[in-house]
Amino acid sequence: MHIPDGFLSPEVAAGTAVVAAGAVGVGLRRASAQLDDRVVPLLGVTGAFVFAAQMLNFPVAGGTSGHFLGAALATILLGPWLATLVLAVVLATQSFVFADGGISALGANVLCMGVCGALATGGLMLLARRMLPRRRGVLLAVAGAGAWLAVIAGASATALLLALSGTVPLGTVLPAMLSVHVVIGLGEAAITVAAVSALMATRPDLIGAWAPAAHPSARPVAVGA
């Protein structure tokens, strides 16, 4: 879903860059406030896994492929703001080292593939924590639904930015993006549920965002590894 240079108007590229920079700034502040040293390797390993898994394009219908985004998985491990930071590192590396995603579109890509998915998953986790029992099945359902929603939110945001840029009418691009990403989102959900399930079996302490806390900002953000 990486937007190349040329798809966005300068105004949209600049506006999304400002918003993305703000979100990354929140992530950096959250990172600096982390007392636990283990956040350093955990963030690095999460980024490494997201990058590697994003390379594995899987076929969906009609000669199209999809790939993992990773914002939902990173949010379950690190919370939405550190997840945004992880995705920003991945997307910046992809753009500058691998020419995947335009440099002027980096902010839009961080917004669509990072912030949107992180907030969708984070919001869902917050709701589930308040309304549902803390059980393994519930967390796996939240992981799957969050992953699917993250892809849908990212695809919708991408369509909206393309339409705002005057590149293609919203009535054309939104249904087209949604119809293919409804399927790609199922792949995202499958990978996320498999990864969370494997982590729960081996390192349940990493799923700290799910841990109970009096106040969200007081919760011990998942660190370990």
Place this chain on the structure above:
Amino acid sequence: MKLVTLIALAVAIAIGTALSPFASRSPDGLEKVAANSAFDDAARAPQRAPVADYTFPGVDDPRLATGLAGFTGTLVVFALGAGVVAVARRNRRVA
């Protein structure tokens, strides 16, 4: 570095190196939509980059070139991700 970190990193490197050459080469969702809706020609030529299009330069075998690109990228992202947090936390202690 702790053993569990090394194992997790090794899994990521194995995915990026050994599985990436077998990934689908079809256009992804956005690329396909751009082609179908005829706005793909709005894309500018990709920027110059050291490992453009996930093909390691100077390697003839395409699968090896992709695997090496995945190996490099996975390590770069690990170092950058851990480095950014380490720097952010050090700055706080100084401040």
